[in-house]
Amino acid sequence: LSIRSIEPAVAVGGGHGHPSLQYHFDTLEQQKEASTLGMWLFLVTEIMFFGGLFTTYIVYRSSWPREFMAASSTLDWKLGAFNTAVLILSSLTMALSIWAAQVNRRKQVVLYLVATMILGLVFLGVKAVEYADKFEHHHVPGPEFVWSEGAHAEPLEGPQSEAPPLEDDFAKHVQVFFSLYFIMTGLHAVHMICGIGVLAFLLVPSWKGRYNSAYHNPLECTGLYWHFVDIVWIVIFTVVYLIP
Amino acid sequence: VSAHPPTPPRSHAPEHASTGTYLKIAAVLCVVTALEFAVIYIRQLTPILTPLLIVMSVGKFALVVMYFMHLRYDARPLTLLFVAPLVLAIGIALALMTLPGDFLLFRR
Numbered sequence: 453l454s455i456r457s458i459e460p461a462v463a464v465g466g467g468h469g470h471p472s473l474q475y476h477f478d479t480l481e482q483q484k485e486a487s488t489l490g491m492w493l494f495l496v497t498e499i500m501f502f503g504g505l506f507t508t509y510i511v512y513r514s515s516w517p518r519e520f521m522a523a524s525s526t527l528d529w530k531l532g533a534f535n536t537a538v539l540i541l542s543s544l545t546m547a548l549s550i551w552a553a554q555v556n557r558r559k560q561v562v563l564y565l566v567a568t569m570i571l572g573l574v575f576l577g578v579k580a581v582e583y584a585d586k587f588e589h590h591h592v593p594g595p596e597f598v599w600s601e602g603a604h605a606e607p608l609e610g611p612q613s614e615a616p617p618l619e620d621d622f623a624k625h626v627q628v629f630f631s632l633y634f635i636m637t638g639l640h641a642v643h644m645i646c647g648i649g650v651l652a653f654l655l656v657p658s659w660k661g662r663y664n665s666a667y668h669n670p671l672e673c674t675g676l677y678w679h680f681v682d683i684v685w686i687v688i689f690t691v692v693y694l695i696p
Numbered sequence: 697v698s699a700h701p702p703t704p705p706r707s708h709a710p711e712h713a714s715t716g717t718y719l720k721i722a723a724v725l726c727v728v729t730a731l732e733f734a735v736i737y738i739r740q741l742t743p744i745l746t747p748l749l750i751v752m753s754v755g756k757f758a759l760v761v762m763y764f765m766h767l768r769y770d771a772r773p774l775t776l777l778f779v780a781p782l783v784l785a786i787g788i789a790l791a792l793m794t795l796p797g798d799f800l801l802f803r804r
Binding site (some may be wrong): 493503658679682686 | 722729745764781785793
């Protein structure tokens with residue numbers, strides 16, 4: 453670090469050019485590259501985080517295919533597909549908000565950000581409906597859990613078809629499915645809520661025209677995060693809802 | 697220090713896909729989602745349903761990463777940074793699938 457870079461006079465940007473340029477960067481381009489690299493590194497940690505959850509699901513699904521098949525069939529894949537379309541549209545509006553900043557259309561930046569937030573809230577609303585259904589049918593793991601559907605999944609071919617599990621074991625394994633379902637979709641929803649919070653935080657500076665063709669790093673990094681949350685849902689939808 | 701940001705330059709080199717490309721990608725993603733939904737009801741596809749769904753999901757995943765997350769237009773090291781742990785995570789998941797003694801992902 454040079455002595456110049458730690459002087460208080462330049463500590464809050466603006467010391468050498470653009471007001472959004474922080475003191476420890478020489479140019480906006482350098483600042484953008486550093487923040488983008490940092491965001492991707494964060495997303496890598498998120499891959500490993502969700503990767504662990506997906507691995508756990510796949511391993512248990514391999515162990516108890518009948519139970520997971522029976523439990524998975526209680527999920528509403530129509531709502532899942534609707535939510536997938538909602539998230540895809542929200543990714544589109546997020547990308548368009550960044551484009552609007554790049555071409556200096558301040559009002560459109562705000563408009564697309566608000567649209568992204570609304571679509572995110574619609575997703576969470578549909579998720580709440582799904583969760584309410586699970587509570588209503590006592591499909592939430594814990595002392596109140598009830599599996600009245602029984603061990604009626606389609607018979608499998610091969611070694612798994614031998615020695616059908618006892619009713620108690622079946623219900624326990626189904627409960628594992630619902631534990632993983634709530635953990636995976638719940639953590640995804642937490643990521644959505646965080647994303648909506650960050651989008652709300654960006655609204656005021658967007659309205660003030662702070663993000664434009666010269667500087668829009670916060671929008672870019674938030675967009676990367678939002679799209680990542682989208683692809684996590686794409687995988688959850690396929691693995692948990694659709695694969696029988 | 698000025699209280700207002702300086703006037704941004706009018707012309708700026710495009711860094712991402714165009715709005716038209718974004719719209720096309722979103723349309724393709726919605727169509728593939730509809731196809732995922734449809735193939736479940738086609739009985740003839742039941743034997744290959746799981747790999748089919750995985751292929752469509754991977755396609756959607758790749759489109760979002762390449763265009764919306766603009767890895768297609770970014771520096772190669774960023775692609776490597778994203779893909780390497782992804783391959784590692786998938787490899788670990790596949791390896792651990794052998795724990796129960798059967799490889800059941802593609803079996804119904």
